[in-house]
Amino acid sequence: MKKLVFGAIAAATTALSPVGAMAQTEIQFWHAFTGRLGELVAAQVEEFNASQSDYTVVASHKGNYSETLNAGIAAFRAGEQPHILMVFEVGTATMMAAAGAVKPVYEVMAESGAEFDPDAYIGAVKGYYTTTDGQMLSLPFNSSTPVLWVNRDAMEAAGVDPDTDLSTWQNVDAVLEQLKAGGEDCPLVTAWQSWIHLENLSAYHDVPFATKENGFAGLDTELALNGEVQVAHLDKMGEWAKDGEFIYTGRRNEGGANFRAGECALFTESSAGYAGIKAEAEFAFDVRPLPYWEGVGNAPLNTIIGGASLWVMQGHDAEEYNGVGEFLAYLSSTPVQAQWHQDTGYLPITAAAGDATRESGFYDENPGTDVAVMQMTANEPTANSKGIRLGSFDQIRGIIDEELEGIWSGDKTAQEAMDSAKERGDALLRRFEQANM
Amino acid sequence: MEKRVTFRGWLLPLCLIAPQVIISAVFFFYPAGQAIWQSLFIPDPFGLSMQYVGLGNFEFLLSDKFYRASFVTTAIFSILVTLASMIPALFLAVLADRLIKGSGVYRTLLIWPYAVAPAVAGVLWLFMFNTRVGVVSWYLGQLGYDWNHVLNGGEAMGLVVVASAWGRISYNFLFFFAALQAVPRSVIEAAAIDGAHFWRRFFTIVLPLLSPTTFFLLVVNVVYSFFETFGVIHTITSGGPQQSTTILVYKVFSDGFVGQDLGSSSAQSVILLIVVGLLTVIQFKFVEKRVHY
Numbered sequence: 001m002k003k004l005v006f007g008a009i010a011a012a013t014t015a016l017s018p019v020g021a022m023a024q025t026e027i028q029f030w031h032a033f034t035g036r037l038g039e040l041v042a043a044q045v046e047e048f049n050a051s052q053s054d055y056t057v058v059a060s061h062k063g064n065y066s067e068t069l070n071a072g073i074a075a076f077r078a079g080e081q082p083h084i085l086m087v088f089e090v091g092t093a094t095m096m097a098a099a100g101a102v103k104p105v106y107e108v109m110a111e112s113g114a115e116f117d118p119d120a121y122i123g124a125v126k127g128y129y130t131t132t133d134g135q136m137l138s139l140p141f142n143s144s145t146p147v148l149w150v151n152r153d154a155m156e157a158a159g160v161d162p163d164t165d166l167s168t169w170q171n172v173d174a175v176l177e178q179l180k181a182g183g184e185d186c187p188l189v190t191a192w193q194s195w196i197h198l199e200n201l202s203a204y205h206d207v208p209f210a211t212k213e214n215g216f217a218g219l220d221t222e223l224a225l226n227g228e229v230q231v232a233h234l235d236k237m238g239e240w241a242k243d244g245e246f247i248y249t250g251r252r253n254e255g256g257a258n259f260r261a262g263e264c265a266l267f268t269e270s271s272a273g274y275a276g277i278k279a280e281a282e283f284a285f286d287v288r289p290l291p292y293w294e295g296v297g298n299a300p301l302n303t304i305i306g307g308a309s310l311w312v313m314q315g316h317d318a319e320e321y322n323g324v325g326e327f328l329a330y331l332s333s334t335p336v337q338a339q340w341h342q343d344t345g346y347l348p349i350t351a352a353a354g355d356a357t358r359e360s361g362f363y364d365e366n367p368g369t370d371v372a373v374m375q376m377t378a379n380e381p382t383a384n385s386k387g388i389r390l391g392s393f394d395q396i397r398g399i400i401d402e403e404l405e406g407i408w409s410g411d412k413t414a415q416e417a418m419d420s421a422k423e424r425g426d427a428l429l430r431r432f433e434q435a436n437m
Numbered sequence: 438m439e440k441r442v443t444f445r446g447w448l449l450p451l452c453l454i455a456p457q458v459i460i461s462a463v464f465f466f467y468p469a470g471q472a473i474w475q476s477l478f479i480p481d482p483f484g485l486s487m488q489y490v491g492l493g494n495f496e497f498l499l500s501d502k503f504y505r506a507s508f509v510t511t512a513i514f515s516i517l518v519t520l521a522s523m524i525p526a527l528f529l530a531v532l533a534d535r536l537i538k539g540s541g542v543y544r545t546l547l548i549w550p551y552a553v554a555p556a557v558a559g560v561l562w563l564f565m566f567n568t569r570v571g572v573v574s575w576y577l578g579q580l581g582y583d584w585n586h587v588l589n590g591g592e593a594m595g596l597v598v599v600a601s602a603w604g605r606i607s608y609n610f611l612f613f614f615a616a617l618q619a620v621p622r623s624v625i626e627a628a629a630i631d632g633a634h635f636w637r638r639f640f641t642i643v644l645p646l647l648s649p650t651t652f653f654l655l656v657v658n659v660v661y662s663f664f665e666t667f668g669v670i671h672t673i674t675s676g677g678p679q680q681s682t683t684i685l686v687y688k689v690f691s692d693g694f695v696g697q698d699l700g701s702s703s704a705q706s707v708i709l710l711i712v713v714g715l716l717t718v719i720q721f722k723f724v725e726k727r728v729h730y
Contacts, residue, residue, distance in 0.1 A: 066695050073697065077484045094482060094697060101483040249568070250587050251675065258569055395696035398675075405678040409588045424503070431497065431698065434488065435479045 028082035055323035112325025128387035138309035144272035158182025186264035191253035203385035205297030226418035234414035271372030274345025287368030391432025475703035482697035494704035521602035526609030551607035559672035562600035590681030
């Protein structure tokens with residue numbers, strides 16, 4: 001009898017408890033951030049939840065970028081997709097092609113009536129996620145662009161003036177030689193080699209990475225990364241690798257550990273490396289714009305972004321989409337964006353957030369933190385520099401990584417490697433075109 | 438006369454084999470059937486549409502010279518993993534079998550690595566051989582050897598082989614150890630009286646008596662190296678440098694779960710299924726003849 005009573009109470013409480021929560025609509029938000037970035041996202045979500053009583057955003061970490069995209073896709077197939085899914089820039093074409101699975105952000109914002117001004121967003125950031133006729137498909141969330149990080153102490157130790165002009169690769173070339181001669185074991189290291197030394201290199205010098213406006217103008221695009229500018233740059237890097245002036249550490253951002261430990265002098269990495277470098281580096285460092293080849297193409301034009309955007313998934317109620325709209329509007333608001341930009345080194349997604357940061361004196365106190373913003377916005381993007389939109393891009397990057405390793409190890413010339421990358425990548429592009437006809 | 442125990446009726450035997458049949462159907466036949474079906478299509482990642490391409494996925498794969506090259510990589514990898522996991526296991530089992538005291542402790546310690554998940558094992562080995570902070574690579578550096586599996590394909594292959602074989606040594610050890618215990622003492626003692634020394638006894642008596650176990654382990658380890666090693670490769674090399682550690686099953690995994698190309702990934706699983714099926718048939722047809730039960 002006693003058991004029965006307990007059982008009844010237990011049943012009654014479980015039956016009752018959701019009623020209290022029913023008043024709030026739950027919004028599922030899947031992201032790929034851990035560590036410091038994970039904490040910052042959690043703080044944003046908490047603040048949003050506390051700021052109003054209609055919606056509760058539930059943020060869940062689903063692994064790294066690739067894993068998060070996979071989790072979202074698998075969940076969609078099972079009919080259990082989240083409302084908001086974080087997708088890295090490489091997955092953009094995959095998401096765009098899946099018209100039945102995603103609800104464009106401009107539509108969500110219009111229907112929910114949340115505050116939304118497409119013109120408030122920085123062109124170079126928003127362009128990556130906007131259709132050719134100007135409709136925003138996903139909300140830029142964390143965007144960064146590659147810059148050059150300099151270990152001033154290492155420069156000095158090798159007898160090189162840390163204030164040397166490093167704005168062009170010609171200058172860097174000379175400095176690398178001096179560093180090596182000065183006893184530096186690791187003059188240059190990089191993260192995300194394809195993104196920095198091919199995709200951004202192409203945009204920066206105003207040459208195409210792929211035909212059809214880098215894929216923006218159609219699925220029938222082909223890679224153009226075996227052009228003269230790219231091959232010349234990789235040739236030079238191959239030489240540096242051979243001479244021990246460029247040290248290859250891996251396909252992702254493995255090199256960050258070497259740089260933060262003070263073992264390397266120069267490091268090409270995302271501007272978002274700021275949080276980690278600031279926290280760990282026990283040496284004087286500064287940020288410089290990404291170098292360019294003087295006299296080649298239209299350099300320096302502008303660099304392009306990397307990072308992720310937030311996609312809204314199909315298949316939920318209108319009331320829930322209202323909540324999604326409110327949350328996205330909150331994320332775009334000036335104080336939230338300015339704080340995010342200052343905490344992480346990611347670019348502000350709105351011009352207002354950039355201005356607010358400048359007015360607060362943050363750039364004066366933290367010299368170099370505005371380098372990325374200026375580099376991105378210095379010039380009006382051309383068809384070659386507004387971004388890259390290729391299907392199966394994650395796999396294509398894998399192919400590029402393999403071919404680049406062929407150059408670094410001396411097995412292939414830059415021309416051979418890039419010709420092969422084009423041939424193999426084009427085969428995947430044709431498959432993607434076929435799958436999404 | 439042979440004595441046979443038979444069941445009366447059908448119900449009981451059917452119930453007894455039902456669990457195995459159901460498990461095989463749900464976890465093997467159904468997914469395998471799905472893979473064969475999907476290999477005929479190019480679907481989009483979200484499952485919104487599918488295009489029938491017949492054998493197009495297979496054509497696409499077999500005309501790719503990098504895919505064909507990965508057969509060779511897989512063969513090298515599988516042979517190395519099988520050897521590297523069976524020979525040390527046999528050696529350790531023989532040593533443990535000779536122990537009189539404390540064999541329980543050794544046995545437990547030797548089985549331990551089997552409890553480590555492949556991906557975790559991969560991370561452990563990666564740490565030890567990390568080009569910057571790895572203990573082993575540091576010692577190698579002291580000896581004047583510059584370890585760099587990030588760019589050196591041979592070293593990368595060696596590393597994934599060791600990491601894949603390590604946990605398997607425990608599994609193989611268990612089987613060899615049990616089989617050694619079953620070798621009749623009288624035969625060995627008789628040989629000893631005839632003056633055969635230890636290794637002679639081992640090669641002429643023990644090893645042939647172990648052959649059923651060895652054959653079983655050969656089949657099981659080849660299947661393991663073909664199918665279950667992608668976790669280790671994913672964590673250590675991601676198939677690189679260049680394509681030096683891209684084995685067939687890793688390509689199934691990366692094309693399907695990184696590249697979202699489910700059609701090609703399914704076609705690759707079907708090819709892999711055929712390859713391993715053929716290998717097993719060959720093993721039973723030719724190698725098994727040399728096995729004494």
